[in-house]
Amino acid sequence: MKRTLQILLPFLALAGAAMAQDILINGAGATFPYPMYSKWFDEYHKKNPHMQFNYQSIGSGGGIKQVTEGTVDFGATDGPMNDTQLKDFEAKHMSGILHFPTVMGADVPVYNLAGVTAQLNFTGDALAGIFLGKITKWNDPEIAKANPGVTLPASDIIVVHRSDGSGTTFIWVDYLSKVSKEWETKVGKGTSVNWPVGLGGKGNEGVSGTVKQTPNSIGYVELIFARQNKMQFGKVKNSAGVFVEGSLAGVTAAAAGAVKEIPDDFRVSITNAPGKDVYPISSFTWLLVPEKIADAKKKAAIKDFLSWMLGPGQAMTAALDYAPLPKAVVAKETKAIAKIN
Amino acid sequence: MGAGPKPASSFLQRLKGGDEVAYLITCIAASTILALTALIVFELYHNSAASRGKFGFAFLFSSTWDPVNDQYGALPFIYGTVVTSAVALLIGIPLGVGAAIFLAEMAPPKVSEALTFMIELLAAVPSVIFGLLGIFVLVPILKWLEPAIRAVLGWTPLFSGPFYGVSLFAAGVVMSVMIIPFIISISREVILAVPNDQREAALALGATRWESTWDVVLPNAFRGIMGSVFLALARALGETMAVTMVVGNDPKIKASLFAPGYSIAAVIANEFTEATGEMYTSALIELGLVLFALTVVINGGARLLVAAGERNKT
Numbered sequence: 162m163k164r165t166l167q168i169l170l171p172f173l174a175l176a177g178a179a180m181a182q183d184i185l186i187n188g189a190g191a192t193f194p195y196p197m198y199s200k201w202f203d204e205y206h207k208k209n210p211h212m213q214f215n216y217q218s219i220g221s222g223g224g225i226k227q228v229t230e231g232t233v234d235f236g237a238t239d240g241p242m243n244d245t246q247l248k249d250f251e252a253k254h255m256s257g258i259l260h261f262p263t264v265m266g267a268d269v270p271v272y273n274l275a276g277v278t279a280q281l282n283f284t285g286d287a288l289a290g291i292f293l294g295k296i297t298k299w300n301d302p303e304i305a306k307a308n309p310g311v312t313l314p315a316s317d318i319i320v321v322h323r324s325d326g327s328g329t330t331f332i333w334v335d336y337l338s339k340v341s342k343e344w345e346t347k348v349g350k351g352t353s354v355n356w357p358v359g360l361g362g363k364g365n366e367g368v369s370g371t372v373k374q375t376p377n378s379i380g381y382v383e384l385i386f387a388r389q390n391k392m393q394f395g396k397v398k399n400s401a402g403v404f405v406e407g408s409l410a411g412v413t414a415a416a417a418g419a420v421k422e423i424p425d426d427f428r429v430s431i432t433n434a435p436g437k438d439v440y441p442i443s444s445f446t447w448l449l450v451p452e453k454i455a456d457a458k459k460k461a462a463i464k465d466f467l468s469w470m471l472g473p474g475q476a477m478t479a480a481l482d483y484a485p486l487p488k489a490v491v492a493k494e495t496k497a498i499a500k501i502n
Numbered sequence: 503m504g505a506g507p508k509p510a511s512s513f514l515q516r517l518k519g520g521d522e523v524a525y526l527i528t529c530i531a532a533s534t535i536l537a538l539t540a541l542i543v544f545e546l547y548h549n550s551a552a553s554r555g556k557f558g559f560a561f562l563f564s565s566t567w568d569p570v571n572d573q574y575g576a577l578p579f580i581y582g583t584v585v586t587s588a589v590a591l592l593i594g595i596p597l598g599v600g601a602a603i604f605l606a607e608m609a610p611p612k613v614s615e616a617l618t619f620m621i622e623l624l625a626a627v628p629s630v631i632f633g634l635l636g637i638f639v640l641v642p643i644l645k646w647l648e649p650a651i652r653a654v655l656g657w658t659p660l661f662s663g664p665f666y667g668v669s670l671f672a673a674g675v676v677m678s679v680m681i682i683p684f685i686i687s688i689s690r691e692v693i694l695a696v697p698n699d700q701r702e703a704a705l706a707l708g709a710t711r712w713e714s715t716w717d718v719v720l721p722n723a724f725r726g727i728m729g730s731v732f733l734a735l736a737r738a739l740g741e742t743m744a745v746t747m748v749v750g751n752d753p754k755i756k757a758s759l760f761a762p763g764y765s766i767a768a769v770i771a772n773e774f775t776e777a778t779g780e781m782y783t784s785a786l787i788e789l790g791l792v793l794f795a796l797t798v799v800i801n802g803g804a805r806l807l808v809a810a811g812e813r814n815k816t
Contacts, residue, residue: 220775246778319666324751324768326569326776348570352776355568360668360762361751363772370637375666 184462189217190224190237193328193383194446197264197483198237201474205466212462221328222352228449229253234459236449239266239328240335240352241428256453259501260427261467261494262445265416265484267384268333269394269407269442273372274299276314281395282307282404285340285433285441288397291318291379292337293344294358299377307398314377321371321380324361326352332444333381336432381442384412385482401437411440412484420489427494443484452500460501467498543794550788552780561788567753569773574785576792578753582670582763583796586745587738589674589759590681595731597678598685602727605686606693607715618690625683633747636676641667641748644675648760663758666750671759673749677741681734688733692726693719728808732801739797742767766793 188198195218202214219227221238228236229250241260242250250258270283287303290296296303300313323330331352338345348354360375362368365386372380384407387394396404405411418436423429433441450467454460471491478485486494516522553561553574564575601621605614645667655661661671696719704714720727742765750762751772766789777783 222776222778225778317664324746325772326774328776351570352778353569353773355566355570355573356752359752360666361764361772363746363751367637367747371668374637374641 183211183213184458185213185215186235186459186462186466187215187217187233188224188235188237188448189219189227189233190449191221191239191328191446192218193239193266194237194264194483197478197481200477200481201470204474204477205469208469209462209465212466214466220326221331222326224449228258228451234454235451235463237263237447238449239444239446240331241430241447242449250451254451254453256451259450259452259497261448261450261497262416262427262486262490263448263470264478265412265443265445265486266328266332267407267412267415267440267443267484268329268336268381269384269387270379270381270397271369271372271387271392271394272379273374273376274314275376277311279308279311280393280406281311282398283395284398285336289337289341289344292320292322292356292358293341293347294320307404316377319375319378320356320359321362321368321375321378322356322359323365323368323381324363325367327364328352328444328446329365329381329383330354332432332442335430335444336442339430339433384408388482397441399437399439399441400433400435401439403437405438405440407440407442409479409482409484411438412443413487414438415440415443416445416490417487420487420493423490423493425497427497450501452502454501464498464501468495471495543791546787546791546794550784550791553784553788556781557785561785562792565753565755567769569777569782572779572781574781574788576766576789578755579764579766579769579789580792580796581755582673582749582753583739583765583767583793584800585670585759585763586673586677586749586765587735587800589671590677590738591731591735593675593678594681594685594734598682598730598734599689599727601682601686602689602693603715603720606690607711607719614690618687621683621686625687629680629741629744630747632676632680633744636672636744636748637668640676641672644672659757660759663756663760665760666762668748668750668762669760670749670763673745673763673765674759676744676748677738680741680744681738684734684737685727685730688730689723689727692723692730695726696722724812725808728804732804735804736797736801739793739800740767741765742771746772766790766796 195216198216202216206213221240224236224238225242225246227233229246231254242258247258270288272281284303284307287296287307290303297318298315299318300315305313331350334344334348334350334354338350348357360371362371362380365382368380369382369386369390369392372378382392387407394407396406398404414436415431415434418439419429419431419434427445427447431443431445434443450463454463471486471494475485475491557564557574561574561576562580563577565577566573566575567578568574605617609617645665648665651661700718700722701714704718709717745765746768749765749768751764751768752762753764753769756763770786770789774783774786777786
């Protein structure tokens with residue numbers, strides 16, 4: 162017994178010392194940026210072995226809830242917190258919460274149209290009309306006029322949307338709300354909405370699976386998902402009148418185009434942003450960091466991570482198919498890090 | 503426990519014999535189940551206060567589900583849950599009980615053992631696998647079968663309207679495959695448990711093999727078979743993953759089984775993680791409460807029916 166203790170004691174002491182230095186930071190939230198975040202946290206941990214970030218991808222809604230409850234050190238969300246949620250947070254913590262855009266994502270329209278191999282063009286009016294159930298045939302003039310030279314069938318359009326609450330849906334309906342007054346008043350925006358028409362598929366894979374198996378259907382999926390599964394998707398007309406295919410460059414251009422309108426709290430939607438290279442159905446995804454962090458070590462770690470994420474971190478985005486932030490946004494965010502105290 | 507004062511020596515004796523200990527332990531086990539159920543109901547009731555307060559009983563009869571404007575109603579989900587479970591039982595009971603009779607009464611013992619083993623394997627398949635099979639295998643088959651179904655049953659409103667593959671019907675069929683193992687496995691056991699004397703007596707009276715099975719063995723095993731059906735029904739009502747993958751997830755009430763629908767368990771699984779705002783989460787939790795009540799009502803109703811049927815017979 163004594164012998165065992167003699168052998169074990171140094172290890173126990175070591176473990177104790179390591180525990181005293183190790184900083185564990187917990188976060189929770191959005192699933193869309195999860196592959197990027199886990200890569201970042203992993204790389205950052207390799208560089209700073211005593212700092213460990215733990216991230217649970219429980220969904221944006223859960224992320225906002227948990228950071229407000231104070232059960233995690235930071236949250237993450239695909240849609241910015243609304244004013245009520247900000248007030249809730251302030252009432253609980255006596256200080257505010259900051260939004261930090263990290264990477265960007267986009268939605269693309271996918272379709273299954275027998276006999277049509279050409280890449281289709283969609284105007285905002287066409288997409289809103291289809292998802293409102295007002296445009297019901299594929300050869301509707303609103304679709305046809307954007308696709309000269311393509312013979313569209315006279316068949317009924319079958320709409321497919323997400324059935325689970327999701328940031329992907331938020332981006333899609335946020336865009337539709339901007340291009341269609343009727344969508345804004347009738348349906349509105351949120352992670353789940355009351356869809357006027359259509360079938361619901363669970364997850365990106367549910368939507369793409371349903372579209373693949375249902376002739377004459379149209380749905381929307383995350384750009385990364387469409388690229389990684391080599392799906393064909395349509396071009397969308399941006400506010401400058403150009404039909405643009407969803408791409409990482411087009412998404413970054415959307416943030417650059419909207420940079421003048423980005424407020425100091427970064428709570429901004431960049432769908433339908435101005436600029437001729439802009440892909441219009443794009444969005445930021447955010448980290449939610451409390452303004453006041455009581456634990457000095459945690460505060461230093463989070464600030465250091467944020468600067469690293471805006472620097473070397475951004476170089477890792479393309480490998481995972483995420484669109485990096487434009488320089489102007491990075492500069493603006495770097496300044497905002499100082500607000501954490 | 504409150505059986506009045508007992509002589510201490512007798513209590514000690516019984517304690518030594520182990521009866522009191524066994525009583526206590528099994529009683530704790532049983533009350534744990536009761537306490538757990540009560541806790542679930544309490545939590546569901548407590549956390550759905552906001553939604554209950556705002557919508558009251560109208561929650562059960564409204565068919566609007568609009569998270570953007572915080573308007574919630576449970577009717578389309580209740581409808582979808584009941585209809586998919588009914589389809590599953592309509593397909594599952596004849597197939598399941600039929601298979602159980604074959605395995606218990608007709609098949610050679612070796613075949614019966616082998617098949618039973620495979621059926622129990624089927625019961626262990628995770629429901630997401632059934633869901634994927636549903637999307638990629640069953641739905642295309644149903645689409646291929648659609649003209650035939652329409653030709654035979656198209657005149658009823660149940661099989662009218664456009665068919666996209668994903669539908670209440672597809673969900674019911676997938677669920678029937680999932681509940682059949684429960685029905686077969688339990689029904690087979692209870693049929694096997696019917697004493698051989700009964701069969702021999704029937705045969706001795708000149709009954710054929712089938713007459714002895716149908717008139718003697720099955721009535722004896724009836725309660726057990728119904729028990730298997732109740733278990734299957736409970737599984738069907740609460741099934742989530744497989745249903746959401748093939749049901750179409752559209753909260754609208756349509757008479758046609760070919761139309762897409764939605765179920766209570768599916769909407770909770772789909773929307774709870776991203777639900778923000780008190781009213782939204784509260785409404786989803788109230789849906790859980792509704793599902794609980796629905797299960798109690800349907801299961802209780804079915805049990806009463808069975809009890810009434812048995813009283814009529816005697």
